Amino acid sequence: MKMKKLLYFFLFFCFFFNANAQTASIESADKKYDSYAYADAINAYEKLVKKGVKEERIFQRLGNSYYFIGELKQALVYYKELFNINENQEAEYLYKYSQCLKADGNYTRADEALDKFSQKAPQDSRAILFLKNKSYLEDIKGNSGRFDIADAGVNSADSDYGSTILDNKLVFTSARDTGSIVKKNFKWTNKAISTLYTVKLNNDGSIDEPVFFHKRNLEVNLNQSTPVFTKDGKTMYFTRNNSVNGKRRQNENKITFLKLYKATFIDGEWKDIQELPFNSDEYSVAHPALSTDEKILYFASDMPGTLGLSDLFKVNILADGTYSTPENLGSEINTEGRETFPFISEENELYFATDGRPGLGGLDIYVSKISKEGTFEEVQNVGEPINSKQDDFAFMINSKNRNGFFSSNRDGGHGLDDVYRFTENRRLICEQQVSGTVTDQETGEVLANVTLVLFDEAGKVTPVEAKTDANGNYIFLNVKCGKKYFIRSSKDEYLPKEVSFAVKKSTGSVVMPIALEKKPKPIVKAMPVVIKANSIKPVKVNITIGTDLAKLLNIPMNFFDLGKATIRKDSEPKLQKMVDMLKQYPTIKVDIRSHTDSRSSTESNQILSDKRAQSTKDWLISKGIDAGRLTAKGYGETQLVNKCADGVKCTEKEHQQNRRSEFIIVSM
Structure with missing residues (x-):
């Protein structure tokens, strides 16, 4: 009897010990996840799964961890398990699940998940954008085939991304092994710290071997990436880990966020490195871009006022070198998803990456023309082959020769992320010519000097006025595709008339004849x-x-x-x-x-x-x-x-x- 009691006690002790050990393991994994050490969190959670632990929260966080480091196919494995355990998940998991299904090429099931997401979160801009255009794949197909792409020739087995041009040299970010005795890793991915490299672009299309970009002042034990340079080459804005005097700085939760820095080129070196004043220890500010006149700095951040996981913001660079208060670019651009890696072309177009709009999977690259008033025109997916089922980002283009670079973690690359070069062979701009002849409805006689006003359905397009010539003909040039328009016509002795028509999403022309009815002549009877x-x-x-x-x-x-x-x-x-x-x-x-x-x-x-x-x-x-x-x-x-x-x-x-x-x- 005594032996039996001892056996029960031993079994209870083992159960108690295992339960406490399991709880400690989960808490340790949670701590890694909460501090953005996703690679370490994945290792800790997967050990628990192998031991048979099937808690819903573990699969949620495993899916999220792989999602945030861009490994969407692996994230899909755990999101599937999550929905097998309990299909009634929060809307955000449905959205991430749909993105991972796209990464696996399953667009039918992805759209089914988006339908469920839209039912759960009808006010979410991502749901509104999806429901508004369920034929988004057809639109993307229409925008595709405009680029020839190739490996940029600078990639390694590690992560290479975020390129720009300075003095006919490509400057990019790489986490490649430098051969250091001590190799420092970035906790987010558990991969090597990334820093800036440069490579000369030769006229014959060949490239030299990549070398450190100004090793003396910029090679530090901190992640640094995505530089942008002023046209005179004397000022650089770039992204770096939060640091003071070259040492990483953490907030009270021991998290190191990203910040923007400014450097000045003095005597052949980048010196006077200054932290920008709108940075914070409590959120990230990253990936700078300059406006064409270099008076506005764009960037990505998750600062207060962000609509989603990260948004695009801008600040004015004032004449005295100070900066205005950061301004969110608003819901015309930002969603509840991730908006990041902005770039402004010489034609005043905003290119950026987001997973918040109907796309091919992961981050897709989109473009929107910035108007003279600073507003944004229609946001369009740039299509394949720039975009893929995986993450595509860090797009930049030379507006004169239509050559450029972008980054992607698509299948078939050298490492985690790779830099690709491209040539754009057909512009995305879709415009139509609208023309016609105005006649008398009864006699068919052509009518000269008829005033016509063109405007769109939402009244967002400034009305454009035209008049018919001696042959009754009129023409409106550069009418944007894919919208419904109205033409209002008027002429003395004729009744005003308004006609509507839709412009297809393809370049071409629309012929819109208009027949006017004469005003009835009053019977002269008093x-x-x-x-x-x-x-x-x-x-x-x-x-x-x-x-x-x-x-x-x-x-x-x-x-x-x-x-x-x-x-x-x-x-x-x-x-x-x-x-x-x-x-x-x-x-x-x-x-x-x-x-x-x-x-x-x-x-x-x-x-x-x-x-x-x-x-x-x-x-x-x-x-x-x-x-x-x-x-x-x-x-x-x-x-x-x-x-x-x-x-x-x-x-x-x-x-x-x-x-x-x-x-x-x-x-x-």
Whole structure:
């Protein structure tokens, strides 16, 4: 009996010891994960999995660890296990799972995961972008095939990435083994510390052997990468681990983040290395890019105000050498995913890498034209072969010869990341020419000097005006592809007309003929009527077909609340004048016409004006006017009385002139 008790005690002790050892192992792995030591965390978690531990959180973190070091296929293994344990995961795991499925070439299942993600997080910009364009693969296909790519010839068995050009030399980042006796590793990947190398680009296309980039001042035991140089070659901005006097610096949680530094080229060396003032020990700031005029510095960061895991920001470089407050580039560019590695071309295009938009897998490279006002035009995926199923990033291009470099961890490379060179043989810009002939609807006669205004559905495109020539022809050049547009035409003696059309996502032309209808000529027949205006004694006037009774009776142009189609109570006494007039002269027939200003969309304005015209007709009928004497029609924003079209800045008073109701005599 005593022996049995001892045996039970021994078994309990072993169980207790194993349980405590397992708990300690999990805590140790968690500590590595929380400090961004993902490679070490992977080793610790995988040891637990091999021992049979199947906790949901372990598979979550294993998947995330591989995801963050760019090994998406291995991340997929653990995300699959995670969803086998419990398919009801947070939305973010569904999104990462979809990215890993793409890396494995399974776009059908990836889109199924994105559908589930969109149901769980409908307000997430990534869900909105996916639902808005489920045919994104077709769009990417249309943008593909524009580049010839090749190995840059500088790659090693380790990580090589983030290239730029200085004095006909390629400057890039590498974690290659330098042959040092002591090899320092980066905890994020457990690979060698990365530093800057340079290689001469010869005119015949060959390259020399890579060497350290200014070894004396920049070769330190810290990660440093992604430099950008001013055009005079005297100033460099670059990324480096948080450090003081060459020693790594950690925050209170013992985490070392990335920071931006500035160096000046003095007497053949990079000196006066300064930390930029918007860095912090609590977040990373990395991967600088300069605007074409070198007055704006762009970068990636996860600082407060970031929409996702990392966003793109900018600061103004002020005349005295100081910097403005960092400004997030906003939701036009940033998503809840990762935006990183910005580059500004000489044509003022922003190239960047993100996993937050519908793409081919991992980080894809996108481009957006920066307008003169500083806003961003449509963001487009640059397509294959630049983008792949894996991570593609650090794109830079010479706008003159269309040559450049980018980085990728795609299959078939030398190491973890590799630098590739490319030549762009076809531009991404997609524009169409829109033209046509304007004619008389009845006779077919061509009409000269017709004014036409082109604008897009959202009113984001500044209206462009054209006039028909002597042969009735018009033309609009450089119309962006893939949008819906409207042309509003007007000419004296003709009714205004608006036509809509869609421009396909391919370069070409659109022919849009327009036929205008002549304004009906009023029957020259005068009818004397007596009216009371503004409580003054009765006045006898002559009315004709085409007379607007609202103006004659001094009835206000608008008697509706903003956005509504119900007549306000305070407007009814004034409208009663119309009732009295129509009852006094029972042979008069009236066409009720409702107009809006150009604000809001064309479609909603048309619907609103239709409702208002019908509401006015119904009100007059309710007051005893025969329905057969009334017609009603809404014209939306098609018959503006001034310049205030979409995109034109106008005062409230000017917009008010377009919000009007008319009561036009059509018979008497």
